[in-house]
Amino acid sequence: MKYWNVSVEKALEELDTRVKEGLSVQEARRRLDEHGANAYQQAKPESVASMVLRQFKDVANIILLVAAALSLALAVREGHGYLEPLVIFAIIVLNMTLAVTQERGAERALEALQNLNSPSCLVLRGGARLEIDTADVVCGDVLLLKTGDFVAADARLVEAIGLSVDESSLTGESEPVEKDASVLIEDDVPIGDRLNMVFSGCLVTAGNAKAVICATGMQTEMGKIAGYLNNTQKLQTPLQRRLNRVSRTLSAIAAAAAAALLAGGLRQGEEFWAMVLAAVSLGVAAVPETLQLIVTLTLTQGIKNMAGKRALIRKLPAVETLGSTSVICSDKTGTLTQNCMSVQRAWVSGSAPVAVSEEAVAGPVCELIHKLSLASNATLEPDGEGGERIVGDATESAILRLLLSSGEACGQLEERMPRVGEVPFSSARKMMTSVHALPEGGYLVLTKGAFDRIPFAAVDEATLAERRAMHDAFAGDALRVIALGSRRVEGLPQSGNLEELEGDLTFEGIIGLIDPPRPEAAKAIQTARRAGIRTVMITGDHAATAAAIARQIGLIGDGGTVITGRQLQAMSDEELVDNVRDYSVYARVSPEDKIRIVEAWQERGEVVAMTGDGVNDAPALKAADVGVAMGQAGTEVAKAAADMVLIDDNFATIVEAVREGRNVFSNIKRTIYFLLVCNLSEIVVMLGAQLAGWGMPLTPVMLLLINVLGDGVPGLRLAQDVSDGRIMGRKPIGRQESFFAGGLVRVIAQQTLAFTVVSMLAFWLGAFVWLPGGAGPSLLVGRTMCFLVVAFTSVLHIFTVRSRASVFKRTVRDNLPLVWSAVGIIAVLSVLALVAPLGAIFGLVPLGPASWACVFGLSLVPTLVAEVVKLWDNRSESEHYRRLLLRHRNVGEE
Incomplete structure (x- = not known):
């Protein structure tokens, strides 16, 4: 039943309870046994064993596992030793450990949701007021609320006196909602407009009330959010999809090459197990064993860099995905705005309106x-850390904050004109009145509230x-x-009814308040726009407020x-997908709406980041490619569901995170380019030499040493290289765009051919040609x-792939660790070949x-x-732009 759409009497009848007595203790216990506790159900977490088993679905791990098993079988059969299978197994274990450790950052969103509720609440049972655990309330319980209480479950108001509830964690609306038990609401209104309802987890900021509970646990609005969190599936990140495609491509190449090698060798009369060993070697050559390790460590370095810029990454793939982000769906309250009501404008009759600032009030x-x-009733209270904080309604807190900025001590006015009476605010009256004793005698009556409700003279x-x-x-703004x-009055009414003083009031003036935009938000949106990123505002606040803020930023x-x-909600999913690009601001939306918006953008092929700080944002944060929560104003629910947390709640920090993400993606792409050239050339060398009848040019342990040390x-x-400074001037990487876009396949093919030719030539010279000063040609x-x-060649190739510019134009000083690594590796490998005992372990011999x-x-x-190809490509590109510029000039002259 939609309880906001029925009378109090009908709601009590439907729930079979009485407002003065509540449920009996026995009936409450029966309902608790029947319907369960007022708690949020949590999806069963994945076990470590399941995570480990899932790693065996990874193509690279499968290839390595098969290679390790065959290598072990051959070692046992031939008695060659166990170094090769042990090294392969060690790499498999390392890859799996990294993957499982990353995934064990378990989902804590539902635990945080549970913590939102106060551990106890006050209800009527059998006519007595009882304090019970929040988990024990049931439908039909009469809930008693006062200022400072968290609502235990969704409830229909029965009585409400000056009740205001902060629903920002649920709806995103920054201003407390004034409640009214007497109104009836249409059946299809948003949550934020259900004025006769209170909702689980929301805070009572003023007044007191009596309400009958009509939904508990997973049936509450908070519970529905918990359900969305359980059921929302995270899409694979762009990085995961691209790496999977690379793995599938390499596995297909490896399988085809291994089959060709095995068939060709057997046709030439080679011994079966020798050819199996060659096929295993080819499989090892095909797999870039260090790729997963390099990608993981690169993302980890990205996390460290982002942490230095006040962005905390909770999930590793989010680093790269940020670089591909093309749409930011941002919550308004606390993200684009300051989540703090502020007096913006004031007007006193007879003068011009004044833009108010906390620095100048006069x-x-x-x-x-x-x-x-x-x-006002806002007050200053100790904050527990030696300072003070403002406590009270958001509007009155803004007034007090402005008063303090004027240099007036909070208590001085009250001391001079102490309050002697008050008519509390109510949603029906839309105003409140306070009466103050004047030092010279008589009383000052002050009435504040809605302009059209105050009885002015x-x-x-x-x-x-x-x-x-x-x-x-x-x-209008x-x-x-x-x-x-x-x-001013000389005395108080003898009846004691202060409402009699509310009449013939002198108009003092008006103020205008709003939750203002963050000062850096507009600049951040402009920067994102220049980087090809679309920003969309999604809020539960009113449309007029959302539009005003959107225009300001x-x-x-x-x-x-x-x-x-x-x-x-009137649109079908298909209509939303078709029209989603037409909308930049959404208002009065529900958690379900936010998920639909995110998924509509994803259907259009966009990579979506969703920012937010409230409980209402959590499902969409989880559904988005990158969920971004606020660290200071954000709820624990939002943080637990997010991939990234902004430590400083600064929207501009997202742009810096995107910059770092793009740099990470660029580095990973260059690393994959580098590793593919190395591994593909190894495959061709292995296959070519075997089919030519030259024998096996590299053993599995040699290949592993090259892949781990040389590559x-x-x-x-x-992968930890610095960016070139122009990275934010490029468009985002498309969701389906390959690592190999932009002519990279041609470059990889050219480099693979060059690698293959020199490697096979080196093997041929050593195996079949006498070279002066050596021991003569041999297979070893x-x-x-x-x-x-x-x-x-692999080590030197690292300098080629750093940039499209010539290797001689980039200074070595911007990545000295890379230079020293290259020098060190060449030195270590040379020592292995020069020192016979060391070289013998890997099948190497001294050279002349x-x-x-x-x-x-x-x-x-x-x-x-590679440098010659770069020079040719750069000249061709320069000539293309020169002709394009000349064509535009000619068009302009015509």
Whole structure:
């Protein structure tokens, strides 16, 4: 039943309870047994064993596992030793450990949701007031609420006196909602407009009430959010999809090459197990064993860099995904705005309206603020850390904050004019009155509230029109307008009814309040726009407020439109996908709406980041490619559901995180380019030499040493390279865009060919050609020369892939660790080949001077070829732009 749409009597009848007695203790216990506790159900977490088993679905791990098993079988059969299978198994264990450790950052969103509720609440049972655990309330319990209470469960109001509830964690609306038990609400209104309801987890900021609980646990609005969190599935990140495609491509190449190698060898009469060993070697060559390790460590370095810029990454893939972000769906309250009501404008009759700042309050406006603060109930209280904090309604807190900025001590006004009486605010009256004793005798009556509800003294039409025009101007800018009237009286009513003093009031002035934009938000949105990123505001606040803020931060122009949750709900999912690009501001939306918006953008192929701080944002944060929560104002629910937390709650920090994410993606792309050239050339060398009948040019342990030391260490340094400074001038990487876009396939093919030619030439020279000063041609000499050329060309290749510019144009000083790594690796590998006992472990033999000269000479060839290709490409690109510019000039002259 939609309890907001029925009378109190009907709700009590439906729930079979009585407002004065509540449920009996026995009936409450029966309902608790039947319907369960008032708690949120949590999805069963994935076990560590399940995570480990899932790693065996990874193509690279499967290939390595098969290679390790065959290598172990051959070691047992042939008695070759166990170094090769042990090394392969160690790499598998390392990859899996990293993956499982990353995933064990378990989901804590539902635990945080549970913590939102107060551990106990006050209810009526059998006519007695009982304090019980929140988990024990049931439908039909009569809940007693007062200022400072958290609502235990969703409830229909029965009685409410001056009740205001902060629902920002649920709806995103920054201002407390004034409740009214007597109204009936349409059945299809948003949560924020259900004025006769209170909701689980929300805070009572003023007044007291009696309400009958109508939903508990997963049936509450908070419970529904918990359900969305359980059921929302995270899409694979762009990085995961791209890495999977690379793995599938390599596995297909490896399988085809291994099959061709095995078939060709058997056709030539080779021994079966020897060919199996060759096929295993080819499989090892195909897999870049260090790729997962390099990617993980690169993302970890990105996390450290982002933490230095006040962005805390909770999930590793989010680092790269941020770099691909093309749409930021941002919550308004606390993200684009300060989540703090502020007096923006004031007007005193007979003067011009004044833009108010906390640095400058003077003259008539200062007197107006003084009187408004007297008629307010916000107070200063110790904050527990030696300071003070303002406690009270958001509007009254803003007034007190402005008063303090004027240099007036909070208690001085009350001491001079102590309050002697009050008529509390109520949603029906839309105003409150306070009465203060004057030092000279008599009393000052102050009434603040809605402009059209305060009984001002009669004035001429022109004055009234001026006041109304000013009120409408404030309201038209989405400001909340508070008016103040005053009156001096000599005595108080004998009846004691202070409402008798509310009449013939002198108009003092009006103020306009709003939750203002963050000062850096507009600039951040402009920066994002230049980077090709679309910003969309999604809020539970009113449409007029959302539009005003959106215009102030440059999100929409003066003619920009706002779409409401009701309009959104009238659309089908297909209509939303078709039209989602037309909307930049959404207002009065529900948690379900936020998920639909995120998914609509994802259907259009966009990579979506969702920012937010409230419980209402959590499901969409989880559904988005990157969920971004606020660290200071954010709830624990939002933080637990997010991929990234902004430590300083600064929207501009997202832009810096995107910059770092793009740099990470660029580095990973270059690393994959580097590793693919190395691994593909190893495959071709292995296959070519075997099919040519030359024998196996590299053993599995040699390949592992190259892949880990010659490729892995330089690859890791490359993945931590600095950006070129132009990275935010490029468009975001598309969701489906390949790592190999932009002609990278051609470059990889050219480099692979160059690598293959020099490597096979080195093997042929060592195995079949006599070189001066050496021991003569042999398979071991050929393998040693091939091993060194493959390793050295890989190390030198790292400098080629750093930039499209010439290797001679980038200074080595901007990545000294890369340079020293390259020098160190070349030195270590040379020592292995020079020192016979060490080399024997890996099947290497000492070389003569001529052999070393061939090794170094051949190792330089691929780098020189790459530089020539770069020079040609850069000249062609420059010529293309020159012709394009000339064409535009000719068009302009015509």
